[in-house]
Amino acid sequence: MLRRLFKQSSIYAVASVTSKLTGFILLAYYGDPDILPKADFGYLGALDAAKMFVLLVAGVGLPLGILRFASSPQLTEAERAAVPATALGVALVAGGLTMAAGWGLAPLASEALFGTAARADAIRWLAVFVGFKTVSDVSYTVLRQREKAGAFVLIGVVESLLLVAAVVFFLIRGEGLTGVMKGYAVSAATIAFVVTPMLWLRVERRVDASLVGRMLAFGLPLIASGFASRFLNIGDRFVLLAMKGPEAAAVYEWAARFGGVVNTFLVQSFVLAFTVLGMKALDESGSPDLHRQSFRHFAALAGWVTLGLGLFVADVSRVLTDDPDFIGTEAVVLLIAGGFAFYGLYYVVVNVLYVAGRTRAVAVSVGGAALLNLLLNLLLIPSMGIAGAAVATLAAYATLAIVTARMGQASTPVAYPWMALVWVSALVGGLFLFAQPSADWAFEPRFGLRVVLAALYVPGLFVVGVYRRDDLARAVSLVRRREQAGSTPEADPPPGPPDAT
Template sequence: MPAPFLRIVKQSGLYALGNVSVKAAGLLLAPVFLNPAYLSIEAYGYFALLNVTGQLGIFVVGLGLGTGLLRFMTSEAHAEVRDVLPFTALATTVAAAVLGGGLLWVLAPALAGLLLDDPGQARLVHYLALYVAFKVVGGVPMVLLRIRERAGWYATAVAVEMALLLAAVYGFVVVRGEGLEGVMQAYAVAAGGSMLVLTGVMLRRIRWCFRTAMVRPLIRFGVPLVLAGLAGWFLNAGDRYLLKWLADPETTGLYDWSARLAGVINLLFVQSFQLAFNVIGLKALAEGDLSVHRRTFRHYVVWTGWAVLGLSLLTLDGMLLLVSRFDVAAFYVQAEALVLPLALGFLSYGVYLIANSVLYATGETGLISLNVAGAALLNAGLNLALIPFFGALGAALTTFVSYTVLAVGVARQAERRRRVGYPWRVFVLTLVLVVGLFALGRLTAAWSPGVRLAVRVGLILAYVPLLQVTNLYRREELRAGLRWVKERLR
């Protein structure tokens, strides 16, 4: 394999290890979040709304400074200021975090009324303000680890934060019985502890020099991406607001939990892949190597599709294992119908990221913002049309359609700038395989657990030989890939 592609695979794997800790934490927290003794279905719905508001706050308050740092640190045109960029970005981000967090703190009663139907719950928004500020500042050293391709350290930092979160949730919620307030305290404590450690380590390894002249370029590059971030946030999470408006907090909670399950794909395959590909893909484009993008598209789609199929077919039995002893089990088991479209949406989002790197390389952040804003408008319109009739399923289908339209549109724009030659046949055939095998698996829903699980595992395994039948992979490629995996395992 070419060296850049090998680096993408290796670093994606390391980033995925960090994201495994995120999902492991979510699995360990499921007995708390889904147990009505600690959080009611309604309280979990309110937590979902606070959580997406926190992601919104991180996008806005961060001003896109982390992305600007990534762009300038990987550009040869700014080689002479690389040593002062990290401290400049960090100091500017701290100032933004103080201002943004302070504003959230002041607006807490109003936000509590909108999100929690009770202005008296302002203290929950206060914890949210702290969480946002801590995550914004801690994001700068995390970006620096990516730039320096320290994927192992990045994964370790994520794992440590998740360990802090687990300990805090169990302490505040299980031991002290503080419910939703305890959950928000735990998130703030975990983010704060992670920020202090990461920032302290970063300050020991960079030059302490603030270059005022670089603040404006960083903001000028990053702020247009805030719009893209806002629209991207809405694509990924804004439907929770619409569900609360058009349905109720309980439906919002069900959708959010389904999205967390589908988020396994996002964390293990999309985000870990993005963290590696953003850097390596930009470097490959700078060297004029387009084959990295073409090959990455094919391999990413095929193997992420397999993961989507596996997750979707195992969701029912996994949920029964998690919640069968709770009196709300029948409610949360409905997540099975939502996971497939949500997971396919994440697959399409990864395709968008591959194509979008071309626009990053050409510095067209304004066009990037317009693309994502257009997809967000489509998402909003489809949600308004489908949620009243299909509820949470309508929101899930909308997510898949919106991400797919975004991916196809951006890929066409990228092709006009660089003739990559994205293999769309692979994308279409993979969707057909995944949806077809899942539909067969759904026929077993009422079967006994042992037989159902055996049949569904068989369908998951059938995906690999079907790759050869559909000519997505040749026999020699599958064998070569298996040999490569065995070598790496040794």
């Protein structure tokens, strides 16, 4: 099961990497004030946050509902077969209502977010994006549930490329913030019109009305927890915009785009695989061994990526922009990335609660962490600015992971390796601090030192005891077995015909 998790996470990471790389292409445009004013980039951060909240409500908890019910042993085979079509029917209704409401209420929403109705058109196109994305998310989730990672990645890569092309097209036309939202809407609508008929042709075309109530009962409590979870992720944009103005929000948004590499590259690709496999592991065997092992491996890998971001983000920013505020965000990036690392660990520990059906407990834990995040933001932003927002997010995510793990022990006791997490955190912080005197050096010696520090992280894991020699021996043995199997023609069965779902 751990091998399947690694394989599927690696495949999903292709889509995540493509999404993040295309996002960096857009940063080259967002960082140019002649194309998108700095204040508008700050407003874009708030709109991106708003779209995640609205998408959550419009989705009515369907993604996790599909994952839970499509493989639930508590349902009959006929009921499980009807899950995709039933979810699609709910999504079409919810997406259509969201689009209509957003289009009509755009002036009021613009007033609430920006203090003026002048950006109502941007919000209208945002509503169009959410409506179509709600529908296409059903197809994406069915692919995850059926472990069709390759098809999922292919569609995700196409959508990312479409989004970049559309956004750049409208930006070059001089449409600014509204053009960005138009680009979002065009990409989402195109994908929805392609994947929805494909899904409909490959599933049992039967909507089971009795499933609707059960799926909503499972998913609706997750809206509250998801709302709080998204506030942990992106709610600080609203607080910064209100307390420090759009230009400070723009600088934080720049740092968040880089810190979000951990979220996009590691957390999301990992979660796409682990949510499914973690549930199946506990349903089939009742053993939490996959959860325990995943906790340690994810902590070690996320720590390395977090350290790399902190060490090299300033030089990458120099390639994309001349703005010194954007370039000088490496410490903020490290804090944001660290917060997302804890976010990934949260998904390991919360899986136990999903399997137990304790969605209300999930809502309580995430809601408490969101409240803590809000309070810390209000306390720290006035004195620390964007660094205060980053500290608040890191502290809230760490608290969420710890509290959720303790809550899950009542359902399934898991011996998570917490000391490994402590040593990873200390290693990341120590190596990052050791690099700080090089900030004013010339590029060559600065870059050389930071490459060495990033490389030292790996042996450092063995020095502090996160890994031992027997772990290395098992990894080498596994690689050798896979190489030997790959050299034998009969080792793997021939691939079957492609299946889009």
